Amino acid sequence: MTDELYERLKAYEGRAAATGGAGKDPVNAPMIRHWCEAMGDTNPAYTGPGAIAPPTMLQVWTMGGLSGHTSRSGAYDELFALLDGAGFTAVVATDCEQEYLRDLRPGDAVTFDAVIESVSPRKTTKLGAGHFVTTRTDVRADGVLAGTHRFRILKYAPAAPRRKHSRPRPVINRDNAGFWDGVAAHRLLIQRCTGCGTLRFPWLPGCDTCGAPTWDTVEAGGEGTVHSYVVMHHPPFPAFDPPYAVGLVELAEGVRMVSGITGVPYDEVRIGMPVRLEFLRVDEDLELPFFRAEAGFEAGARGGA
Incomplete structure (x- = not known):
């Protein structure tokens, strides 16, 4: 059963998690200011004429908020439902990786596509046994690739x-x-x-x-x-x-x-x-x-x- 389940999970690798997504707001100075104030980041590159957005804000411009995104693919929900049905009902974020290719500046229109990049074999952790799921999001500014965000979660069955x-x-x-x-x-x-x-x-x-x-x-x-x-x-x-x-x-x-x-x-x-x-x-x-x-x-x- 374990091998059969993993084969079904592997089939989701390469499938879209979001297609043709658009940021709900263009890159803008107020959001940059709020971020920098929260982080305590006073770098002058993020203020005034010619300011850029902090690179670590890459994911912020793609977030759907409470109402979500219409671009979300059913494949991601199907994968989670399959994991839930196998008893891996708990979830925890484990890590993220970002690659920056272009500065984001106020006024840039952000679009993105996301793909289910990988599903790990069954792993045993202190939290419980489960599978790591990695999603890669390619973020574009005015159509030009600006960066890549990889987000990894663990779907697991809580240990006794x-x-x-x-x-x-x-x-x-x-x-x-x-x-x-x-x-x-x-x-x-x-x-x-x-x-x-x-x-x-x-x-x-x-x-x-x-x-x-x-x-x-x-x-x-x-x-x-x-x-x-x-x-x-x-x-x-x-x-x-x-x-x-x-x-x-x-x-x-x-x-x-x-x-x-x-x-x-x-x-x-x-x-x-x-x-x-x-x-x-x-x-x-x-x-x-x-x-x-x-x-x-x-x-x-x-x-x-």
């Missing part, structure tokens, strides 16, 4: 609950190993470009301001404020106990990072709330940076999501 759950482990690679070494030593390290001095977080292999590949680090003092936050209610995940608050914290050094907020109930977290770094042990062999709300903050208008 275990009596004890540990936190998911961070993915440590050569680009961020220094950060996690710092966490192990109870130090929150921020990268600093040795070319232009710009601080950056999260860690990257090169400077996104000047492009220099060399860097050193500075240690964060630990003070910050809640720039934004969400309260997680769903989906429930082993080792987490919803509802809980997840904040986008702006450090005193000027960079922002996502972390859990402690020290107050989840429904008392507020934008502008001062917080201080602490390291908490979340299970037997893992400590993570969190931010504890400072005492005495007077909540103003409620924010967050």
